[in-house]
Amino acid sequence: MTHASKRKRGQGRKSNPKRVRPRLNEKTHSKLIISGPPFLPNTHDNLVIQQLRTTPVGELAVDGFLRDTPQAVPALREALCKVYFKAAKARESSKATKGQLRHAKSALSRLTLTLENLAKVSPDGRDGLRMLLEGPPLDDKKGEREQNELASACWKIRMDVAKAGLALQSAIKTEEKKNPKAGERRKRLRTLVDALADWWQSAGGSLASTVDANRRDGGPAVVHRRRGRFLTLAGALFCKVDVFKETEVVAAVTNVHEKRLARTKSDAKD
Numbered sequence: 001m002t003h004a005s006k007r008k009r010g011q012g013r014k015s016n017p018k019r020v021r022p023r024l025n026e027k028t029h030s031k032l033i034i035s036g037p038p039f040l041p042n043t044h045d046n047l048v049i050q051q052l053r054t055t056p057v058g059e060l061a062v063d064g065f066l067r068d069t070p071q072a073v074p075a076l077r078e079a080l081c082k083v084y085f086k087a088a089k090a091r092e093s094s095k096a097t098k099g100q101l102r103h104a105k106s107a108l109s110r111l112t113l114t115l116e117n118l119a120k121v122s123p124d125g126r127d128g129l130r131m132l133l134e135g136p137p138l139d140d141k142k143g144e145r146e147q148n149e150l151a152s153a154c155w156k157i158r159m160d161v162a163k164a165g166l167a168l169q170s171a172i173k174t175e176e177k178k179n180p181k182a183g184e185r186r187k188r189l190r191t192l193v194d195a196l197a198d199w200w201q202s203a204g205g206s207l208a209s210t211v212d213a214n215r216r217d218g219g220p221a222v223v224h225r226r227r228g229r230f231l232t233l234a235g236a237l238f239c240k241v242d243v244f245k246e247t248e249v250v251a252a253v254t255n256v257h258e259k260r261l262a263r264t265k266s267d268a269k270d
Contacts, residue, residue, distance in 0.1 A: 043186075062236045
């Protein structure tokens with residue numbers, strides 16, 4: 001009698017392929033942008049910088065701007081990060097609104113009133129400098145002008161409030177010295193386009209765009225679209241990586257270009 005040969009363990013059964021977790025080799029890792037901590041007060045600024053520094057090369061719209069030279073993408077992205085830092089700095093240093101100054105001055109007047117009321121808590125009757133220089137009064141035989149716990153606490157609080165008041169007064173004076181600029185306060189997109197334009201022109205680029213439009217007799221031309229290298233980069237950055245609409249970006253780029261062109265013509269006349 002012939003016996004069937006024993007089947008070895010695992011023989012005749014198909015084993016499921018093992019799932020191997022891919023590892024980043026040096027070549028793949030070199031395509032990533034090194035990440036950095038967020039520094040800016042605006043959340044959208046930080047999100048854009050995080051994308052520029054962590055997204056693999058080739059996955060952002062701005063990367064297509066250097067399609068022929070992908071090795072230059074990391075440098076481009078870092079330059080765009082600096083654009084965001086510069087724009088944030090410009091907004092931070094811009095002159096405060098009239099409403100901000102009004103509220104700050106109102107707070108300063110209330111701090112002054114607070115200092116006066118805290119001074120009245122002390123039964124001594126002298127100002128703080130005299131109390132420090134002269135010490136306890138020599139003619140207080142009955143102890144009516146001694147400092148109690150409440151007066152001592154209010155004295156310490158008064159010192160803290162005085163420091164805050166001086167700091168606020170200095171901040172207001174510094175703000176009032178800034179030269180006011182005509183027009184509405186520049187918002188985030190305008191500062192970003194200005195910063196991008198500064199970088200672009202420093203590299204020899206032009207802000208000019210080609211306008212596709214139809215002329216009309218007796219009326220303004222109908223603009224269908226604008227085309228240009230700077231506008232393409234601005235759209236890829238501010239529309240695809242950031243959160244702005246295409247119409248907003250086109251309007252901001254056009255505005256910045258026209259203002260700079262007018263300024264150049266005015267300087268040439270002078």
